[in-house]
Amino acid sequence: MQLNTRHFGTIEIDEKGIIDFPEGIPGFETTRKFVLLSNAGENNPFRWLQGVDNTDLALVLVDPKYVRPDYMVDVDDSEVEILDIKNAEKVLVFSIAVIPEDLSKMTVNLKAPVLINTENNRGKQVVMENGDYSVRHYIMEELQRTGGQK
Amino acid sequence: MLVLTRKKGQSIMIGNDIEIAVVDIQGDQVRLGINAPKNVAIHRKEVFLEIQEENKKAAEVKPEMLGEILGEKLRIKNEE
Numbered sequence A: 001m002q003l004n005t006r007h008f009g010t011i012e013i014d015e016k017g018i019i020d021f022p023e024g025i026p027g028f029e030t031t032r033k034f035v036l037l038s039n040a041g042e043n044n045p046f047r048w049l050q051g052v053d054n055t056d057l058a059l060v061l062v063d064p065k066y067v068r069p070d071y072m073v074d075v076d077d078s079e080v081e082i083l084d085i086k087n088a089e090k091v092l093v094f095s096i097a098v099i100p101e102d103l104s105k106m107t108v109n110l111k112a113p114v115l116i117n118t119e120n121n122r123g124k125q126v127v128m129e130n131g132d133y134s135v136r137h138y139i140m141e142e143l144q145r146t147g148g149q150k
Numbered sequence B: 001m002l003v004l005t006r007k008k009g010q011s012i013m014i015g016n017d018i019e020i021a022v023v024d025i026q027g028d029q030v031r032l033g034i035n036a037p038k039n040v041a042i043h044r045k046e047v048f049l050e051i052q053e054e055n056k057k058a059a060e061v062k063p064e065m066l067g068e069i070l071g072e073k074l075r076i077k078n079e080e
Helices: A077-083 A140-146 B045-058 B063-070
Strands: A002-005 A009-012 A033-039 A046-051 A058-062 A091-098 A114-117 A122-125 B011-014 B018-026 B029-035 B076-078
Touching (some): A046 A091, A058 B045, A077 A114, A091 B045
Antiparallel strands (some): A002 A009, A033 A046, A033 B076, A058 A091, A091 A114, A114 A122, B011 B018
């Protein structure tokens, strides 16, 4: 189907790829459907989470393992109950990135990862209340060091 | 805001489906138990507000900026 997006103009998306976020995400609780987009190109740590029922909304996602190779999602079962996870390996984990005008100040939210269960196409941004991951982790230095490669 | 006084062991119902119980009280800390449907999010307020703010800032991104970081022109394709 066609999607008329604010950031990318009109794009073609596969309806089967639409991800259901039953709670939306904090700040955008009424946006419930998203698709994952990526730039063509290999070694690219970034993805876009594009709103389907809110085409103005697009968020940059990064695989947190680029920033913290030992990144672990540690949440209470009740936090992820809504995702109905049967197989942890089918769950994608992303961090939402904030990209300001000054690129050196780019940050990712390691404290509240976005989880997507690819078995039922359900997603949720969970908050890891335990642990000391940061809501605003500065990543430019790490990305330059690893050159965007894992 | 509705303010109620509860003792340890007492509960509050919000609507038909949400229950908040005072599980324990130790000094100035209250331990709360919450029963709610799966689709109702529950968070510590200050953390939740912080996440909301970050997400709103994240939504202000311009695709050109991302292209700059990657040093390549953006071509968008739908991921599997």
